Amino acid sequence: MKRLFADLHLSPPLHDLNYAFQLVKKAKLLGYQLLSFSTNLYSDKNTLNLLKNFCKEIQIDFVSRIDLNPKNRNELKSQLRKVRRKYEVICVKCETKEVARQAAQDRRVDLLNFPSLYFKKRFFDRAEAVLASNSLTSLEIDVKPLLILEGPSRTRLLSFLRRETALVKDFHIPLILSSGATTTLLQRKPREIASLLNLFDFDMTSALDTVSRNPYSIIMRNREKLGSKFVAPGIQIIKEGKL
């Protein structure tokens, strides 16, 4: 069966819609079937609707995603209560250890994202991996920092990513590779993005899963949950009426 590819993290400046449209067109050309943009609680809904319509026009599946950036555990919980039924993908940017731990154990969170430039804030350690493995949470890695960083900072980032990907393998946590692209020149084909996992000793099949099967399973699961016929995992209303 032909693989379907997804890029869950495009982050163009959303105030410049033409630029965002260019990124969508390029993504289509590069072979992506599913796209998602980085938005926050304050993003303009009209802009997102325009983006969604444009994606529909050029036959790309648009996925609504929100990036939460809470300061503490309680703020994360309250934000999750507000947004879980509204978005298809919820990503938490873990700036503190407290938030990272709560996000890893909360089943409402889909993606964990850690700052690429502040290495002290990469809290994806063994304890975090244990929590994430019990709650279907995935780790998201952006490719953009790997492309733009040079010298010792890239080496250091690679070293951290090597440790994190080893934990991901050990605890069977789904890994998602996203472009994190802000410009068209930073967009890459899905197979090119997957080839970067060669640096962390992934075979090509599991590397390709990080840009196709893993993101798809999150989206399909959440779409099922957000649907009107969903009752509980595995239980759906098939028909309504008199018995």
Added chain:
Amino acid sequence: MKRVKRRYLALQIESTSALNPRELIDAIWIAVSKLYGEYGASKTNLSLIDFNSKKNRAIVRTNLISLNQVRASLTTITSIAEQQVSLHVMAISGTIKALNKNILKKTL
């Protein structure tokens, strides 16, 4: 001696202005060296086979065992001669004839 298997990669170059072939192959060597070191780069047996400046396409040859390493390195190239670029692998093949046949169907 065992026969070395080779792979040919067709590249599409996206850049703001024209490049010359020397700059391209140097940038690829540098990218491989940065990621895998000089020892790793020496194993790839890289060479530029063809460069079409009108279509902004190039053909590069490498060993089959180093193919994934070269692909990863090509992905990391973001600038050549102080110009923003991105390189995309259009097709990979074991012979130039099959490669040319493959890229005829593709736009990127």
